[in-house]
Amino acid sequence: MAEPTRVADIISLIPLTPHTTELVLRPVEGPMSFKPGQWISLQLPVGDHPPLNRAYSLAEPPSSTGHLTLVFDHVPGGKGSGYLGSLKPGDQLSFSGPYGHFLLPDSPSTALLLVGRYSGLVPLRCMIRSMAAQGTLPSTTLIAQAPSGAEQLYHEEFLALAAAQSDFHYLSFVTEDPAAPATADAVKQTAGNGHRVTPLIAGIKAFARPLRALLMELGYDRKEVKLETYD
Ligand SMILES: Cc1cc2nc3c(=O)[nH]c(=O)nc-3n(C[C@H](O)[C@H](O)[C@H](O)COP(=O)(O)OP(=O)(O)OC[C@H]3O[C@@H](n4cnc5c(N)ncnc54)[C@H](O)[C@@H]3O)c2cc1C
Missing domain, CATH: 3.40.50.80 (Nucleotide-binding domain of ferredoxin-NADP reductase (FNR) module)
Known part of the structure; x- marks a missing residue:
């Protein structure tokens, strides 16, 4: 089933390396629960047929602040990552999620x-x-x-x-x-x-x-x- 669309405030955009940026979001309606390894889908107002959906993995486990931390690399000519790079704290983004089955095993035996x-x-x-x-x-x-x-x-x-x-x-x-x-x-x-x-x-x-x-x-x-x- 599709997850509902939510809105998040951008808390910060901090360069981690010359070509990657950490993006911290705060969902306005409250925290989202998720498992490490999952991702959210950003709905970006760019491209020929907006919204442009782009997946970004969560970089930090769930925290008491409810903040969602993403990291994107600036793909040359990339529509989505280019748009993310133009944002600033206080701007808002729409997203849905969490999604994905790239998860740790419950109790790794090896x-x-x-x-x-x-x-x-x-x-x-x-x-x-x-x-x-x-x-x-x-x-x-x-x-x-x-x-x-x-x-x-x-x-x-x-x-x-x-x-x-x-x-x-x-x-x-x-x-x-x-x-x-x-x-x-x-x-x-x-x-x-x-x-x-x-x-x-x-x-x-x-x-x-x-x-x-x-x-x-x-x-x-x-x-x-x-x-x-x-x-
Ligand atoms: C499950 C999932 C999780 C993801 N998590 C992250 C994440 O945590 N951080 C992150 O930076 N990206 C992540 N991605 C990739 C992200 O969703 C975008 O595909 C990526 O940011 C490029 O989108 P764009 O619109 O900027 O580039 P586009 O405009 O779609 O593509 C521009 C050009 O770059 C090429 N390209 C597309 N994707 C990549 C890529 N990932 N690396 C290099 N070249 C590419 C295309 O073939 C095209 O030639 C994830 C993707 C998936 C499916």
């Missing part, structure tokens, strides 16, 4: 393997923060890929978590090539060689699909590999 490219890290970061806040973060490897050193989203935060929690491993790769062999090798090392993990992958198709294929070569069932693709 270690987690979280793999994301660029803004694909957003739902994974939400999951990690939720589990870390509740003290339920299992043994987890996060493999992150960024298009450049300056665009390593949440890099300092993940480094700090890895330093604080011996069970959290953070591997970061910088490459313009979403299908870069080094990232695939890291996935193979973590999920192959007799290791069994629960894999979740997010990002553009050119990144996510070859990694799912690799995991299937390693013996994982297609349904075991959770995928969230952005394009």
Whole structure:
């Protein structure tokens, strides 16, 4: 069933990297409940046939403020992300949600393997923060890929978590090539060689699909590999 359309005030727009912005919203009618990994659909007054619907993952778990935190990357020539970049605090946005089945397993029986490219890290970061806040973060490897050193989203935060929690491993790769062999090798090392993990992958198709294929070569069932693709 379609979720009702809601209106939200924009609380802040803060650059996280040269080409990504954190957008914090406050739904005017009160908090929305959601699960880490889910997304909302923004209805933007742009494009040839407005509204233009664009999906954005939630970056922060539910909080007492009811604020919804999104992060968007400025896609070159992108209609939706271009519009978001033109907004300012006090403006309003329409949205519906939450949506999506890219969720953590109820009680992971194996270690987690979280793999994301660029803004694909957003739902994974939400999951990690939720589990870390509740003290339920299992043994987890996060493999992150960024298009450049300056665009390593949440890099300092993940480094700090890895330093604080011996069970959290953070591997970061910088490459313009979403299908870069080094990232695939890291996935193979973590999920192959007799290791069994629960894999979740997010990002553009050119990144996510070859990694799912690799995991299937390693013996994982297609349904075991959770995928969230952005394009
Ligand atoms: C479930 C889901 C969750 C998502 N969560 C996020 C999120 O948290 N943060 C975020 O930034 N985006 C996210 N996206 C992508 C987002 O919905 C838009 O597709 C993206 O912002 C581009 O929209 P646009 O209107 O700016 O570009 P468009 O005008 O639609 O496209 C412009 C050009 O960019 C290409 N393109 C489209 N999408 C992407 C992309 N994601 N990366 C690179 N090139 C692209 C198109 O092929 C086209 O050539 C998510 C998508 C889905 C389906």
